[in-house]
Amino acid sequence: MRKGKIMIIYHESSKTFHLYNNEISYIMCVLPNGHLGNLYFGKRIHDREDFSHLLEMKQRPMTACVYEGNRKFSLEHLKLEYPVYGSSDYRYPAVEILQENGSRISDFTYVSYTIAAGKPKLQGLPATYTEKDEEAQTLCVKLKDEVTGIVLELLYTIFTQRGIITRSARFTNEGTSSVHLLNAMSLSLDLPDKDYVWMQFSGAWSRERHVKERRLEQGIQSVGSIRGNSSHEHNPFIVLRRPSATENAGEVMGFSLIYSGNHRMQAEVDTHDTTRITVGINPQNFDWKLDCGESFQTPEAVVVFSDKGLNGMSQTFHKLYQKRLARGYWRDRPRPILNNNWEATYFDFTEDRLVEIAAKAKECGVELFVLDDGWFGARSNDYAGLGDWVANRERLPQGIKGIADRIEEMGMKFGLWFEPEMVNKDSDLYRAHPDWILQTPQRHSCHGRNQYVLDFSRKEVVDCIYEMMYKILSEAKVSYIKWDMNRSITECCSAALPADRQGEVFHRYILGVYDLYERLNTAFPQILFESCASGGGRFDPGILYYAPQGWTSDDTDAAERVKIQYGTSMCYPVSSMGSHVSVVPNHQLNRKTPLHTRANVAYFGTFGYELDLNKLSDEEISEVKQQITFMKEYRELIQFGTFYRLKSPFEGNETVWMTVSEDKKTALVFWYRERNVVNADFTRVRLQGLDPDLIYRNEYNETENYGDELMNLGLLTTDCTAGEPTSEDQPCTDYESRIYVLTAK
Numbered sequence: 001m002r003k004g005k006i007m008i009i010y011h012e013s014s015k016t017f018h019l020y021n022n023e024i025s026y027i028m029c030v031l032p033n034g035h036l037g038n039l040y041f042g043k044r045i046h047d048r049e050d051f052s053h054l055l056e057m058k059q060r061p062m063t064a065c066v067y068e069g070n071r072k073f074s075l076e077h078l079k080l081e082y083p084v085y086g087s088s089d090y091r092y093p094a095v096e097i098l099q100e101n102g103s104r105i106s107d108f109t110y111v112s113y114t115i116a117a118g119k120p121k122l123q124g125l126p127a128t129y130t131e132k133d134e135e136a137q138t139l140c141v142k143l144k145d146e147v148t149g150i151v152l153e154l155l156y157t158i159f160t161q162r163g164i165i166t167r168s169a170r171f172t173n174e175g176t177s178s179v180h181l182l183n184a185m186s187l188s189l190d191l192p193d194k195d196y197v198w199m200q201f202s203g204a205w206s207r208e209r210h211v212k213e214r215r216l217e218q219g220i221q222s223v224g225s226i227r228g229n230s231s232h233e234h235n236p237f238i239v240l241r242r243p244s245a246t247e248n249a250g251e252v253m254g255f256s257l258i259y260s261g262n263h264r265m266q267a268e269v270d271t272h273d274t275t276r277i278t279v280g281i282n283p284q285n286f287d288w289k290l291d292c293g294e295s296f297q298t299p300e301a302v303v304v305f306s307d308k309g310l311n312g313m314s315q316t317f318h319k320l321y322q323k324r325l326a327r328g329y330w331r332d333r334p335r336p337i338l339n340n341n342w343e344a345t346y347f348d349f350t351e352d353r354l355v356e357i358a359a360k361a362k363e364c365g366v367e368l369f370v371l372d373d374g375w376f377g378a379r380s381n382d383y384a385g386l387g388d389w390v391a392n393r394e395r396l397p398q399g400i401k402g403i404a405d406r407i408e409e410m411g412m413k414f415g416l417w418f419e420p421e422m423v424n425k426d427s428d429l430y431r432a433h434p435d436w437i438l439q440t441p442q443r444h445s446c447h448g449r450n451q452y453v454l455d456f457s458r459k460e461v462v463d464c465i466y467e468m469m470y471k472i473l474s475e476a477k478v479s480y481i482k483w484d485m486n487r488s489i490t491e492c493c494s495a496a497l498p499a500d501r502q503g504e505v506f507h508r509y510i511l512g513v514y515d516l517y518e519r520l521n522t523a524f525p526q527i528l529f530e531s532c533a534s535g536g537g538r539f540d541p542g543i544l545y546y547a548p549q550g551w552t553s554d555d556t557d558a559a560e561r562v563k564i565q566y567g568t569s570m571c572y573p574v575s576s577m578g579s580h581v582s583v584v585p586n587h588q589l590n591r592k593t594p595l596h597t598r599a600n601v602a603y604f605g606t607f608g609y610e611l612d613l614n615k616l617s618d619e620e621i622s623e624v625k626q627q628i629t630f631m632k633e634y635r636e637l638i639q640f641g642t643f644y645r646l647k648s649p650f651e652g653n654e655t656v657w658m659t660v661s662e663d664k665k666t667a668l669v670f671w672y673r674e675r676n677v678v679n680a681d682f683t684r685v686r687l688q689g690l691d692p693d694l695i696y697r698n699e700y701n702e703t704e705n706y707g708d709e710l711m712n713l714g715l716l717t718t719d720c721t722a723g724e725p726t727s728e729d730q731p732c733t734d735y736e737s738r739i740y741v742l743t744a745k
């Protein structure tokens, strides 16, 4: 087996590419008709000069064949890297190009390749990156459709560490007439069988990213969004796991799209039980006109292979997205503990009231006070003000600078909420520019939460919002921004584009969002951005490139949050999950959960409070102070340690997850039980990732155990009170939770 730095090999005699590292192999070849075919993707295998025996060309009934006199060569039965429809492959394609003569057939044949160290940037799009060239290699395979003159460059990056391949496609029109790209996937991958469980991370507002799974079967299984945002409903992330794979063992592949707009993640199992995965911009409503000389770059897709189960896959995504997708000042820094005023006051506040909330937070140890919605324009409810990013002087007589200074003087940082992409009709911005919203001529415009979506496909619109934000941020000391987005797009049409370019608006809109983020990141590199879209409606890797954390969900109920954070952890690192303690009864569903459980759940994220601490009892305040002390001590471990899921809330009454420090000397185990059980079973949880030879002190159980004992025999989690009658004045122990701190001696 070849070892060393070379990761991409090209065998000229067989026209075969082999991308590999210690974990994976990805093998492709140029097929007899010049198309690029896939031969293998999975665990690392030996390199060979020739893998063409894997091309199974067999004569089959009802097959359309490419060459006269040859009844074996059909694209339908080959594994293809970037398939087209209409020339013998009947599966769903990666690309569809509408040409001047009405044809949608294309024929991309191999031209050349280049291999480069590192990874190139994608123009205007978020993507994973390298800091040193040795971290990755990138293969660019150039293909061309001779009839249209369209050049297709397929980019493949393999990272030195872990089982990661990133892919994207770039089209350049070198022909003599315009074409329309109607479908341009970021990734298409044909797998030789269908023996997988499909996992998706779906739900709704306040129920984001619940784990849902089913066996793959002949036909199409797909999730996606055509809302303009990646959505609460379906995250741009799917997993295929072997049915026997578990959290800690077995083969798993995860597919993720670094994109915040309309997406589609699809598996098609064909008639011979092979599986085609396609990942990319949702072709519904997509129509990109490519004039002569123009290029189109697709977003980047990431595929991770793990033979160490779901945890192995998740840990790979966590490290990649934490260290080589997120950027900037806050990437590696523990996140400040914050207090947000939204659920404390909603729109009903004055400057003094805010300072009162902040003062109590400061007393408890909070580091950042965040002023949410309602500080600008005529925003006293959700009918007015969006678009007017100037302080409301009735509420904030000294403007943002005034309140920011008061917070800073208290020794805290100050953060501010914006919803840059939106406008209310009752606003100065809309009155001045009614044509700046996305709207279709002669059609009624739908609202969402009484607001309309600004046409971010237009540079002058983005410029105007940038200038308003820039002014506020350069006049006042703002250390954090919560960037919200509270509705999806309807009547998607831009007044600035001609009819034959209206199919570009959804994508151009997202490019505008990325552009504004990039400009603000550049102008204010130390501001910590937290993304939000009515909670987790745009919690995706695209946004993580600009905002290293996101508000995971509007649902702050601890019991609901366990599920949301569990599902979210399949792809996203703990450091990216905004999570706060809020009041009881909870504002989303009126449930009461104990204060310690609310904190135990919120620790596994960025941590903060979404309430007015003045309203808590003295006893509760002393608990809050302890929570903050605890989080300050352990946040680095929690946010940047190695995270393992141990028991799923989707499978039973108990949830367990843990995090381990890099040196394996400290671990925190989170245990949660939904409902109390009378006379319950004896329970143990087998831990992961510890050093088998170290002895760990467990304060909660008052025990000392070797790591191998905790990993093989398990941590005893039996609830000692189970079965004992509770007296009337004892609280019900539903929603009970614990944190076990394990420290090596």
Ligand code: GLA
Residues within 6 Å of the ligand: 342, 372, 373, 417, 484, 486, 532, 533, 534, 535, 551, 554
């Ligand atoms: C959205 C967010 C909330 C809050 C409100 C303010 O719903 O998810 O956290 O910021 O907007 O209007």
